[in-house]
Amino acid sequence: MRDYVLRRLLLVPLTFVGITFVAFCFTRFVPGGPIEQAMAERQQADRKQTAAARPSGPASPEEMDNLRRRYGFDRSLPEAYAIWLGVVPGPADWVTVRLDKDGKAEAEVADDRIEGATLKLAVRAEQGGYAVTPADAKLIRPNWRAAPAPLPDDPEKAPRVLVYRQAYAGLLQAELGDSTTSDKPVWDEIKARLPISAWFGAWSLLLAYAISIPLGVAKALQRDAWFDRGSSQVLFVLYSIPGFILAVAALQFLCFQLGWFPTKGFDWAALTWGGRVHHTVVPLACEMVGAFTALTLFTRNGLLDNLAADYVRTAKAKGLGHLRIVFVHALRNSLIPLAATFGGNLGFFLTGSFLIEVTFNIPGLGLLGYDSLVHRNFPVFLGLLTLSSLAMLLGNIVSDLCVAAVDPRIRFDKSA
Amino acid sequence: MSFFDPITVQRFERFRRNRFGWWSLLTLLTLSLLALLGPLLVGNRPLVLRIDGQTRFPVFAGFISGRELGLAIEGEPNYRLLAEELKANGRGWLVLPPVPFAPGEVCEVMPAVSRDAAGRWRDPRGVIAEGRIFTLNADGTRRQSWTIIDGRPSGDARLFVDGVGLARAKFVDGQLAQRVPADDRTDWVPKGALRTQVPSPCPPGLDGHWLGTDESGHDMTARLFGGFRLLLLSAFIYLPCVYGVGLLLGAAMGYFGGWFDMACQRLMEIWSNIPFLYAIIFLASLLEPTLSVLILILVAFSWIGLAQQLRASAYQVSARDYVTASRALGAGHARIIWRHILPNCATVILTTLPFSLHGLVFSLSALDYLGFGLPPTEPSWGDLLHQAKENWNAWWILGPTLFCLVGTMVMINSIGEALQDAFDLRRAQR
Numbered sequence: 001m002r003d004y005v006l007r008r009l010l011l012v013p014l015t016f017v018g019i020t021f022v023a024f025c026f027t028r029f030v031p032g033g034p035i036e037q038a039m040a041e042r043q044q045a046d047r048k049q050t051a052a053a054r055p056s057g058p059a060s061p062e063e064m065d066n067l068r069r070r071y072g073f074d075r076s077l078p079e080a081y082a083i084w085l086g087v088v089p090g091p092a093d094w095v096t097v098r099l100d101k102d103g104k105a106e107a108e109v110a111d112d113r114i115e116g117a118t119l120k121l122a123v124r125a126e127q128g129g130y131a132v133t134p135a136d137a138k139l140i141r142p143n144w145r146a147a148p149a150p151l152p153d154d155p156e157k158a159p160r161v162l163v164y165r166q167a168y169a170g171l172l173q174a175e176l177g178d179s180t181t182s183d184k185p186v187w188d189e190i191k192a193r194l195p196i197s198a199w200f201g202a203w204s205l206l207l208a209y210a211i212s213i214p215l216g217v218a219k220a221l222q223r224d225a226w227f228d229r230g231s232s233q234v235l236f237v238l239y240s241i242p243g244f245i246l247a248v249a250a251l252q253f254l255c256f257q258l259g260w261f262p263t264k265g266f267d268w269a270a271l272t273w274g275g276r277v278h279h280t281v282v283p284l285a286c287e288m289v290g291a292f293t294a295l296t297l298f299t300r301n302g303l304l305d306n307l308a309a310d311y312v313r314t315a316k317a318k319g320l321g322h323l324r325i326v327f328v329h330a331l332r333n334s335l336i337p338l339a340a341t342f343g344g345n346l347g348f349f350l351t352g353s354f355l356i357e358v359t360f361n362i363p364g365l366g367l368l369g370y371d372s373l374v375h376r377n378f379p380v381f382l383g384l385l386t387l388s389s390l391a392m393l394l395g396n397i398v399s400d401l402c403v404a405a406v407d408p409r410i411r412f413d414k415s416a
Numbered sequence: 417m418s419f420f421d422p423i424t425v426q427r428f429e430r431f432r433r434n435r436f437g438w439w440s441l442l443t444l445l446t447l448s449l450l451a452l453l454g455p456l457l458v459g460n461r462p463l464v465l466r467i468d469g470q471t472r473f474p475v476f477a478g479f480i481s482g483r484e485l486g487l488a489i490e491g492e493p494n495y496r497l498l499a500e501e502l503k504a505n506g507r508g509w510l511v512l513p514p515v516p517f518a519p520g521e522v523c524e525v526m527p528a529v530s531r532d533a534a535g536r537w538r539d540p541r542g543v544i545a546e547g548r549i550f551t552l553n554a555d556g557t558r559r560q561s562w563t564i565i566d567g568r569p570s571g572d573a574r575l576f577v578d579g580v581g582l583a584r585a586k587f588v589d590g591q592l593a594q595r596v597p598a599d600d601r602t603d604w605v606p607k608g609a610l611r612t613q614v615p616s617p618c619p620p621g622l623d624g625h626w627l628g629t630d631e632s633g634h635d636m637t638a639r640l641f642g643g644f645r646l647l648l649l650s651a652f653i654y655l656p657c658v659y660g661v662g663l664l665l666g667a668a669m670g671y672f673g674g675w676f677d678m679a680c681q682r683l684m685e686i687w688s689n690i691p692f693l694y695a696i697i698f699l700a701s702l703l704e705p706t707l708s709v710l711i712l713i714l715v716a717f718s719w720i721g722l723a724q725q726l727r728a729s730a731y732q733v734s735a736r737d738y739v740t741a742s743r744a745l746g747a748g749h750a751r752i753i754w755r756h757i758l759p760n761c762a763t764v765i766l767t768t769l770p771f772s773l774h775g776l777v778f779s780l781s782a783l784d785y786l787g788f789g790l791p792p793t794e795p796s797w798g799d800l801l802h803q804a805k806e807n808w809n810a811w812w813i814l815g816p817t818l819f820c821l822v823g824t825m826v827m828i829n830s831i832g833e834a835l836q837d838a839f840d841l842r843r844a845q846r
Contacts, residue, residue: 018686026698240829241822242778244785248805249818256808355782359805370786373698389689 005397012393017085019389020171020382024081027378028073035067037180037376061151062096062160069094069149069162071180071378084177084382086170094164096149098156099125106135107163113141123163132163143167171386177379181371186383189368196268197364200353203280204288205345212292213338216299217331223304232297239293244355247286251359254282266362283360287353295338302334309333336407343399346391430838437834440827451645458515458641462495467508475513482555489555496624498554500609516624517635519642519795525618525629526552526611536567539612540622543567551608562587562606575602617803617810628812631803634795636812640820642795647777647824650711654776657715659765662722667757669723670730671749677727688720696783705790714779718772725768726761733760767839770832777825797821 065074069091072080083090093112097105103125111119120135123146130146149162169175176186219228238246255263266279306312307330315325354366361367365384372380432438450457461474467485474480474495482489487498496516502508517523527539529549536543543566550561557579563571568590575583585604586594592604614622616633627636669677696713703709733739739756747755783789784798792799797817804814 015682015685015689018682019689022686022690023695026695030698236830236833237822237826240774240826242782242825244782245801245818245821248785248801249814251805252808252811252814355786358786385690392689 005401008397008400012390012397015393016389020085020386021081023382023385024084025077027382028077028080030376035064035071035073039064039067061153065149065151066096082170084170086168086172086175089166089168090170091162091164092167092169094162096160096162097123098158098160099123100158103159105161107132109144109163109165111141112143112165112167121163123161125159130161176383176386179372179380180377181375181380186379189380190365190383190387193363193365193368196266196362197353197366199268199276200280200284200287200362200364201345203284204291204353207284208288208292208295209338212295213299213335216296217303217326219296219300220303220307221326228300235293235296238289239297241289242355243286243290244359246289247283247356247359250282250286264361266360268363279362283353283356283362286359287356295341298337298341299334302337303330306330306333332406336403339402339406340399342402343395343397344392346395346398427838431834434830434834434837437830437832437837440830441834444824444827444831447644448648451641451648454645455513455518457513458517458519458638459513460495460516460518460521462499462510462512465495465508465510467502467510469508487554489553491555493554494556497552497556501554504609515626515635515637515641517638519634519638519645520793521635521638522633523623523625523629523635524556524633525614525616525623525625527614527622529610529612532567534567537564537569537606537610537612538567539614541614541619544612547612549606549610549612551610560602560608564612569606573604617807617813619810620812627816628810630800630813631807631810632792636800636816639795639800640797640816643797643800644820644824646707646790646794646796647780650707650780651773651776653708654711654714655769655772657711658719658722658772661715661719662726663761663765665719666723666726667730667753667761670727670732671734671753671757673731673734684720684723687717690717692717692779696779696788705788707790707794710780710783710789714776718775718779722768722772725764729760729764730757733757763839767832767835770828770835774825774828774832777821777828781821 068074072083072090075083079088082088093109095107095109097107099105105123107121107123109119109121111117119139119141121141121144122133122135124131130148132144132146134141134144143165144163145166146161146163149160151160174187176190178184179186179189182189215231219231222228251263255261261282262279268276271279303326307326309330312325312330315329320329353362353364354369356362357364357366358370365387368380369384371377372384455461455475456463459475461478463473463475465472465474465485472480472485479492482491482493485493487493495510495512499510499512502510529537529539529544532538532543537549538544539547544564545566547564548561549564551559553559558574558576560573560575562569562573565571569587570589571587573585573587574581583600583602584596585592585600585602586596587604595602595604611623616629617631618625618629618633620626620628620636622628625635625637627640629635630639665680669680695717699713703713733756734752736756739752742752742756780789780796781798781801784796785802786798787802789798790796797820800813800817801821804810804817807813
């Protein structure tokens with residue numbers, strides 16, 4: 001068992017690197033990325049301002065270069081990915097300066113040791129490179145380096161130098177970069193949305209299992225009675241309708257026409273508990289309907305399978321009570337296929353409600369992901385993808401462990 | 417391997433016993449056949465046009481300019497208006513398709529107006545509070561128009577020739593008050609085939625739009641029909657592609673096994689863990705989203721599940737004794753795959769087909785709903801669903817769209833259920 005878990009866990013990083021690398025490649029080759037957007041934004045800002053206030057025209061080579069550096073487009077794909085992952089040190093903070101005639105310059109950066117303080121650095125050209133020292137000789141800041149940063153068609157003669165702090169600042173250091181739309185750290189953005197997604201995820205998980213298992217049992221026990229047949233028809237129709245279609249219908253009928261439920265304005269902080277529940281009912285119902293129907297039918301069919309099995313007949317022959325047979329013997333076995341899907345819920349916390357969140361305008365992680373795609377907000381997109389793929393990979397393992405927990409026949413130790 | 421062997425017959429009988437599944441299949445097949453008729457059923461070009469003793473078939477001929485038909489217009493005539501004109505002047509007749517609107521046509525909804533007992537102008541919905549009534553040329557341009565306030569001509573009225581304003585008049589409280597130019601001799605009493613215009617989306621029942629129009633003025637019936645045709649076309653491209661790839665890789669993985677299997681498994685694990693919709697939205701924004709591009713992207717992400725299933729079934733079969741036996745008899749890979757692996761995969765293919773189709777309808781609708789799918793000129797149910805969400809007053813968009821989407825998906829799934837029953841895949845549960 002332990003060996004099996006270890007082996008599975010060892011494969012996680014490999015697959016994880018594969019997934020994030022593929023996604024990282026996407027972000028590099030999609031047009032309309034942050035650089036094009038920043039340029040378009042600048043041009044728009046220029047148009048709004050009066051001509052005297054700011055010279056208009058396309059972004060200067062200097063600005064372009066800064067943008068490219070900011071988003072890592074100045075490096076090759078594998079290098080940029082390694083820096084994003086945090087296995088190769090990259091320039092964590094940086095500024096560019098121009099050297100004066102004596103080959104000296106001064107740079108002002110945010111201090112990496114003292115929160116909120118600024119740090120003055122003296123840069124001077126030396127043989128075969130540059131030396132960077134704090135202007136205040138008492139301070140010791142060893143990680144600051146400098147490198148030539150020439151521009152194509154540079155109108156100025158003075159050499160341009162990049163002053164940067166060499167550091168590991170990637171995923172492994174729990175740094176996901178900054179959102180390109182809000183300039184806030186990606187982690188903060190995700191953390192702000194996480195409670196809402198977790199709220200929905202937890203409720204749908206709880207309700208789906210709490211309703212569907214008893215319902216499935218009841219259906220199996222009244223097999224082919226009107227209750228079973230009728231609810232099967234309803235469940236089959238619900239199962240065939242994707243949640244977002246149901247969501248549009250519910251939004252129209254329950255929220256707009258009847259006015260029973262609010263249509264928008266889900267603001268976690270501004271709502272009371274009653275308001276939160278009121279906002280949650282309809283989206284939650286749409287979100288869990290697919291999983292709920294599948295779980296119910298799984299339970300029903302699984303239980304019927306087991307009730308027809310030989311061991312149940314044996315138990316009956318031995319004189320065990322009907323309830324004991326159903327709930328102790330058969331039900332446990334029929335939960336095995338359910339356990340196999342349990343781990344999927346981890347990923348569902350993060351991505352499952354994407355279409356629903358867009359429909360009901362719920363500011364959860366799904367909407368964040370959607371917005372990040374619309375605005376080509378790659379750091380946020382990659383951050384969310386990291387989270388969801390990790391959740392999925394771990395969820396798969398959790399599923400296997402759940403199966404092992406309820407099914408004593410399964411042994412992972414044997415050569416599989 | 418005769419097609420009508422007893423097992424096949426037995427399966428077919430079992431399939432038919434599931435009445436809902438059987439009727440769903442018949443319904444969908446009928447609808448598909450109707451969809452194949454396309455412009456013969458739903459379109460704005462007449463099936464037959466008889467004009468000045470000449471017979472034409474515009475639905476097959478395509479574009480015919482007004483000049484060619486002896487009309488005073490350059491472009492293609494609006495045949496719905498032409499029909500009324502021909503009826504009035506007796507130059508001929510025409511037969512329009514049952515739904516006389518094309519899925520891609522942007523219609524101006526112009527119901528005929530009438531006068532009530534008090535002499536006020538009204539359209540089918542009631543007295544016109546504020547709007548215009550006008551007469552039309554055969555190409556759909558305005559001939560003469562009046563501003564109506566509270567059911568009576570009030571304010572501006574205009575006369576156009578070739579789209580250029582020729583004369584104007586001013587009405588006050590239903591009475592002609594002023595002519596521009598002053599020597600104008602136009603008859604300013606509203607008469608002839610008078611119409612008014614209703615903004616889109618327009619409710620059902622006006623101007624031949626049985627189900628109303630959507631927000632850009634497409635006829636809803638035509639739009640839904642076009643959406644169904646598009647789904648059908650996508651299915652015809654999508655299913656062969658996805659099953660081709662899935663079958664090839666799945667069967668190869670299952671049959672050959674070994675390192676090839678291992679490598680493919682890892683790649684599939686990576687590929688299947690990339691969130692499906694994210695990736696599709698991403699790629700759809702990268703490439704120009706035409707139908708074929710969208711379908712290729714869908715194929716790229718949906719072959720995995722199939723390949724897994726086919727791999728499993730190929731794996732099972734290749735471990736059977738009769739495969740070993742035929743290999744011992746000297747059968748090659750090709751013969752074993754053809755005689756033993758593929759027939760077994762056929763069951764998997766047939767029983768998963770409806771669910772693949774269900775997935776296709778889901779993915780295409782979801783993409784169009786989010787606005788990452790086809791360009792908005794293309795008819796699609798997902799786009800209509802999006803419009804229904806944006807225009808919550810327009811129940812006539814939501815209702816039929818919901819009906820079509822839900823109906824199609826439920827029918828597809830019930831065919832799938834019936835097939836699974838027929839192939840006895842769930843015998844234990846029965």
